[in-house]
Amino acid sequence: MQTEKKEATDLIEAITRGMQAKKAQDICLLNLQHIDGAVAKYFIICSARAKNQVEAIAEAVIEVSYQHTAQSPWQQEGRAAKEWTLIDYVDVVVHIFHAEKRSFYALDTLWGDAAAVSVIGECGTFNRSTTELNTLKL
Numbered sequence: 363m364q365t366e367k368k369e370a371t372d373l374i375e376a377i378t379r380g381m382q383a384k385k386a387q388d389i390c391l392l393n394l395q396h397i398d399g400a401v402a403k404y405f406i407i408c409s410a411r412a413k414n415q416v417e418a419i420a421e422a423v424i425e426v427s428y429q430h431t432a433q434s435p436w437q438q439e440g441r442a443a444k445e446w447t448l449i450d451y452v453d454v455v456v457h458i459f460h461a462e463k464r465s466f467y468a469l470d471t472l473w474g475d476a477a478a479v480s481v482i483g484e485c486g487t488f489n490r491s492t493t494e495l496n497t498l499k500l
Contacts, residue, residue: 373431373454374404380426381408384419386458392469392476402455405476407469409461413444419458420447427451 394400
């Protein structure tokens with residue numbers, strides 16, 4: 363169980379590093395573990411200002427995640443349209459939105475019962491310490 367937790371934490375940190383490398387905005391981690399019927403344990407959501415940035419963030423997320431965790435996505439959707447890209451790592455699902463689409467779909471509020479952590483910094487660090495993240499039961 364502890365190994366699974368470390369793997370999830372490592373993947374989440376790698377994903378956020380990839381997002382930040384391409385200047386993603388409003389990065390949010392939603393912990394869905396305690397929500398009945400949730401399709402994953404975690405969602406990581408971010409916004410991009412332009413369609414080309416949506417694609418660049420997706421590429422960086424996949425590349426950095428593989429470099430740091432050796433994990434490849436199980437599934438990807440929406441990359442051609444460059445408005446809402448979904449990258450599925452099974453337990454962790456990444457949503458990269460063009461800013462207008464994020465407002466329209468409002469996943470952040472749809473999963474309002476989930477514990478949310480805003481991500482900040484240039485190295486994929488969280489605005490909470492590792493201890494505080496552990497209290498969210500990562």
